[in-house]
Amino acid sequence: MDKISDVTIGPCENSKFIKPKRIHYKQNGVAKIWDAMKVHDGVAILLFNSSRKKFIFVRQFRPAIYIASAETEVRDGVEMIDTDKYPGHLGLTLELCAGIVDKDQPVAAIAKGEILEECGYDVPLENIRKITSARGGVGTTGSVLHLFYAEVSDAMKTGPGGGLASEGEMIDVVEMSVEEGRAFMFDESANRVHLLIFALYWFFGTIWKDQS
Numbered sequence: 001m002d003k004i005s006d007v008t009i010g011p012c013e014n015s016k017f018i019k020p021k022r023i024h025y026k027q028n029g030v031a032k033i034w035d036a037m038k039v040h041d042g043v044a045i046l047l048f049n050s051s052r053k054k055f056i057f058v059r060q061f062r063p064a065i066y067i068a069s070a071e072t073e074v075r076d077g078v079e080m081i082d083t084d085k086y087p088g089h090l091g092l093t094l095e096l097c098a099g100i101v102d103k104d105q106p107v108a109a110i111a112k113g114e115i116l117e118e119c120g121y122d123v124p125l126e127n128i129r130k131i132t133s134a135r136g137g138v139g140t141t142g143s144v145l146h147l148f149y150a151e152v153s154d155a156m157k158t159g160p161g162g163g164l165a166s167e168g169e170m171i172d173v174v175e176m177s178v179e180e181g182r183a184f185m186f187d188e189s190a191n192r193v194h195l196l197i198f199a200l201y202w203f204f205g206t207i208w209k210d211q212s
């Protein structure tokens with residue numbers, strides 16, 4: 001998973017996923033410029049296996065996290081990253097199960113599909129509860145992320161998860177006890193994401209409140 005090699009960086013042209021834009025506008029008559037990107041909205045799901053009282057997260061190599069953690073250099077006219085100096089594990093994250101909204105389907109149905117693809121649980125739609133939605137990347141993307149909570153059980157596990165091999169996804173499913181999840185909120189040694197911390201706070205304030 002973190003055996004990353006031959007990293008080179010080039011211009012991003014005609015991406016299906018991000019569309020950089022320079023916005024020109026006037027605010028109260030003052031001319032301004034802002035650089036931003038159009039990206040897909042997303043869904044993310046906090047998963048809790050109630051059979052074994054474990055959170056289910058995913059570990060992935062994230063190229064954007066990797067390049068943010070490394071310095072690039074130019075060799076023979078090519079921008080690259082030396083993977084001996086900057087090993088692949090710098091780009092590994094622990095995240096909520098998540099996906100982009102790139103299909104014309106209700107966001108809860110997209111969440112259900114991601115839970116099956118990434119974590120291997122076939123969860124009924126009625127178990128998928130909306131927590132809230134919020135904007136991310138206020139300076140760069142402004143996209144909406146729809147956050148859900150789903151309780152799953154061992155009986156719903158129908159496959160290994162791990163992502164779609166056809167899309168080259170390599171995803172590890174990671175389980176954490178409730179107490180490990182509580183400590184994880186403040187564990188800066190892992191690459192983690194704001195929304196995961198918020199989701200865990202929500203869990204401890206809403207779901208686990210009466211059981212702790």
Ligand SMILES: Nc1ncnc2c1ncn2[C@@H]1O[C@H](COP(=O)(O)OP(=O)(O)O[C@H]2O[C@H](CO)[C@@H](O)[C@H](O)[C@H]2O)[C@@H](O)[C@H]1O
Nearest residue numbers: 017018040041042043044098099100101114145167168169
């Ligand atoms: N920028 C990109 N460049 C190249 N290929 C890409 C890409 N974004 C997606 N893809 C391709 O699309 C596939 C499907 O992506 P998913 O819907 O599973 O979203 P992902 O889990 O990557 O998280 C995504 O959606 C969640 C929820 O919005 C976000 O938090 C997270 O940043 C985002 O990557 C990926 O495996 C990859 O092949």
